Amino acid sequence: MEQPVISLRGATASLGSRPVLRGVDLTVRRGEVVALLGANGSGKSTAVCSIVGQVPLTGGELELFGTPRRRFRQWSRVGYVPQRTTAAGGVPATVREVVSAGRLARTKLGPSRRADREAVHKALELVGMADRAKDSVDALSGGQHQRVLIARALAVEPELLIMDEPMAGVDLASQEVLASALREEVARGATVLLVLHELGPLEPLIDRAVVLRDGCVVHDGPPPKAVGQHALPGHDHVHPHADPAAEPIRTGLLS
Amino acid sequence: MDILELAFMQRALLAALLVGVTAPAIGIYLVQRRQALMGDGIGHVALTGVGLGFLLNTSPVWVATAVCVVGAVVMELIRSYGKARGDIALAMLFYGGMAGGVMLMALSPNGSNANLTTYLFGSITTVSEQDIVAICLLAAFVIVTTVGLRRQLFAICQDEEFARVTGLPVRLLNLLVAVTAAVTVTVAMRVVGLLLVSALMVIPVAASQQITRSFATTFAMAVAIGVLVTLSGTVTSYYVDVPSGATIVLLAIGVFIALTLLAAPLARKRADKAALAERCTLEDAAAPGAPGTADDVRV
Numbered sequence A: 001m002e003q004p005v006i007s008l009r010g011a012t013a014s015l016g017s018r019p020v021l022r023g024v025d026l027t028v029r030r031g032e033v034v035a036l037l038g039a040n041g042s043g044k045s046t047a048v049c050s051i052v053g054q055v056p057l058t059g060g061e062l063e064l065f066g067t068p069r070r071r072f073r074q075w076s077r078v079g080y081v082p083q084r085t086t087a088a089g090g091v092p093a094t095v096r097e098v099v100s101a102g103r104l105a106r107t108k109l110g111p112s113r114r115a116d117r118e119a120v121h122k123a124l125e126l127v128g129m130a131d132r133a134k135d136s137v138d139a140l141s142g143g144q145h146q147r148v149l150i151a152r153a154l155a156v157e158p159e160l161l162i163m164d165e166p167m168a169g170v171d172l173a174s175q176e177v178l179a180s181a182l183r184e185e186v187a188r189g190a191t192v193l194l195v196l197h198e199l200g201p202l203e204p205l206i207d208r209a210v211v212l213r214d215g216c217v218v219h220d221g222p223p224p225k226a227v228g229q230h231a232l233p234g235h236d237h238v239h240p241h242a243d244p245a246a247e248p249i250r251t252g253l254l255s
Numbered sequence B: 001m002d003i004l005e006l007a008f009m010q011r012a013l014l015a016a017l018l019v020g021v022t023a024p025a026i027g028i029y030l031v032q033r034r035q036a037l038m039g040d041g042i043g044h045v046a047l048t049g050v051g052l053g054f055l056l057n058t059s060p061v062w063v064a065t066a067v068c069v070v071g072a073v074v075m076e077l078i079r080s081y082g083k084a085r086g087d088i089a090l091a092m093l094f095y096g097g098m099a100g101g102v103m104l105m106a107l108s109p110n111g112s113n114a115n116l117t118t119y120l121f122g123s124i125t126t127v128s129e130q131d132i133v134a135i136c137l138l139a140a141f142v143i144v145t146t147v148g149l150r151r152q153l154f155a156i157c158q159d160e161e162f163a164r165v166t167g168l169p170v171r172l173l174n175l176l177v178a179v180t181a182a183v184t185v186t187v188a189m190r191v192v193g194l195l196l197v198s199a200l201m202v203i204p205v206a207a208s209q210q211i212t213r214s215f216a217t218t219f220a221m222a223v224a225i226g227v228l229v230t231l232s233g234t235v236t237s238y239y240v241d242v243p244s245g246a247t248i249v250l251l252a253i254g255v256f257i258a259l260t261l262l263a264a265p266l267a268r269k270r271a272d273k274a275a276l277a278e279r280c281t282l283e284d285a286a287a288p289g290a291p292g293t294a295d296d297v298r299v
Ligand SMILES: Nc1ncnc2c1ncn2[C@@H]1O[C@H](COP(=O)(O)OP(=O)(O)O)[C@@H](O)[C@H]1O
Pocket: A015, A016, A017, A018, A020, A038, A039, A040, A041, A042, A043, A044, A045, A046, A047, A240, A241, A244
């Protein structure tokens, strides 16, 4: 059988002295769309960060495209959307400038060519932001920021898309745009790992859901139907790290 | 103009020009990363290098460059690894650097308080032939780095986490930013002085971004403002006999205030237009980014 695109086995990781992942198994095969679900603080972002190499694993194994993570160098195959509420930095930047950063996965230290500019334009069109290309990202709404961050990942023209809460703080119109952009990527054959709070408009795209609770996988299979109602109330998804102590720990999705 | 015929003024103006270009060129990345005061820290550390240069009786510029580079690399390592105690460690480095410089200067045979003052606050008309060669070489390095790698440096300063997932050598590029900032400090130290170096890295950028929307325009305009204030400040300090560093920094603040005042009505106009565009999207009219907005402004 073909190598899985992501293969995480028995992964453990700690932040500070706190064990956050406690033996996570996660396999994503080529062409699959997998949703990673769970309450705030259950370790979803940490799992995703460890997959893209931002958080070191303290145990377990990780392979990307069949290559052990430590030896993996083909970052142009991966598009990453970090968990963010803004695309802005300390200096003004246009939508196009931010999205162009995605092409560095292909150009690295080399110059930007016409194909790179075309890929950026295509990514902007996919998320419906082509007409805002010259606007400052400071002038965008939350949903538009998220669209820019997704366009930046799409500009890589990746085989694997990893998105951490791309729908957080996103208005309904933007959610629809993102869902259709994602649909096109999936039709193109992309593999997708998505961190979500609720399936929402993406539900028809999702092949499989993996649910985390307290750093452990408690469900791996068809997307749970009731997830929207359970995950929704009383959570500030926009600032999920703000105050973990205030988070009720037992808001597991399947409990 | 007769001041262009004076050799020391030629050197002064060349040094001023190079500082006007390089300080905002690296400063913009520091501001983007919200590390605007890093230049100030390096300036403090540089004083140890100057003191060492006097003590060893070698060119303070090169020794200061070496010490700054080491200091900046340490600062970068503290930034990327250090967590809770990072700011304490930085404070040690800054004040240690400053105190060390004063101490070394006092110990060296030809170091005096007058010398100390020229390095702290700049003394552009005393730039020597040797200094100018060093300044040219160092400035060339800064310009090549900040312009040649602008896309990569933009990416790591905008979103370091994302940049790492593109496979860029982020750690190396971060060190390069630190080294370039250190080099810029020594380029600028004779012109504006170590205590005011950071002002020239930050204020032109802050002034520029009052009225710009893109990184590229902000960069170009910050450099233009930098050159404008360093050259006019140098000329002013020649005619009026006031310290060059202070003149340049005050002029920069003047530009900042002027652009801030200019920006308020501009922002209102833009907001009105955006509101209009927002309202019209249903009817598919009035595309934003129409011509005539401030991003077309060039100095
Ligand atoms: N820097 C940190 N140091 C220590 N603990 C952290 C840190 N960041 C996050 N955590 C904790 O790790 C747990 C998992 O966080 P995260 O993976 O971000 O959860 P999720 O994305 O599912 O909301 C949370 O309980 C959070 O409080």
